[in-house]
Amino acid sequence: MNGKKSKQIRKKSLHLLVDWVKTLVSEEEGKKLSVQDAFDLLPSDTHVFANQRIMLSAFSQKWINKKIKKLSKIKNINDITVKDLINER
Numbered sequence: 001m002n003g004k005k006s007k008q009i010r011k012k013s014l015h016l017l018v019d020w021v022k023t024l025v026s027e028e029e030g031k032k033l034s035v036q037d038a039f040d041l042l043p044s045d046t047h048v049f050a051n052q053r054i055m056l057s058a059f060s061q062k063w064i065n066k067k068i069k070k071l072s073k074i075k076n077i078n079d080i081t082v083k084d085l086i087n088e089r
Contacts, residue, residue, distance in 0.1 A: 001069070008077050013064040017042075020059055020082050 014035055021038040022030035046060045056063040067085045068077065075084070 005072070005077075009065055009068045009072065012068055012077055012080065013061055016064055016068070016080070016082055016085065017059070017061060020085075023082070 018033060018035055018038045021041055022033055025033065025041075042060070043057070046057055046062055047054050048057050049055075056066065064085060067088050068080055071080050071084055071088055
């Protein structure tokens, strides 16, 4: 993967992360939400220990980057939404 595509993925992951956090808070608070506020609402742990192994925590930035990278083989990066991340297996 080249640098341009990696940069696009990281930028898109920030937007998707903020969009996902907006669905968790009230509509009024969602309008005021910024990228930094979204990171403050997320847990600081990026990994979890489950089933005798360490896995990425769902909806951390690394997890979203990984899912976007998989989905970019099927769809354009700009067309990926939060629903695509949830439905991707």
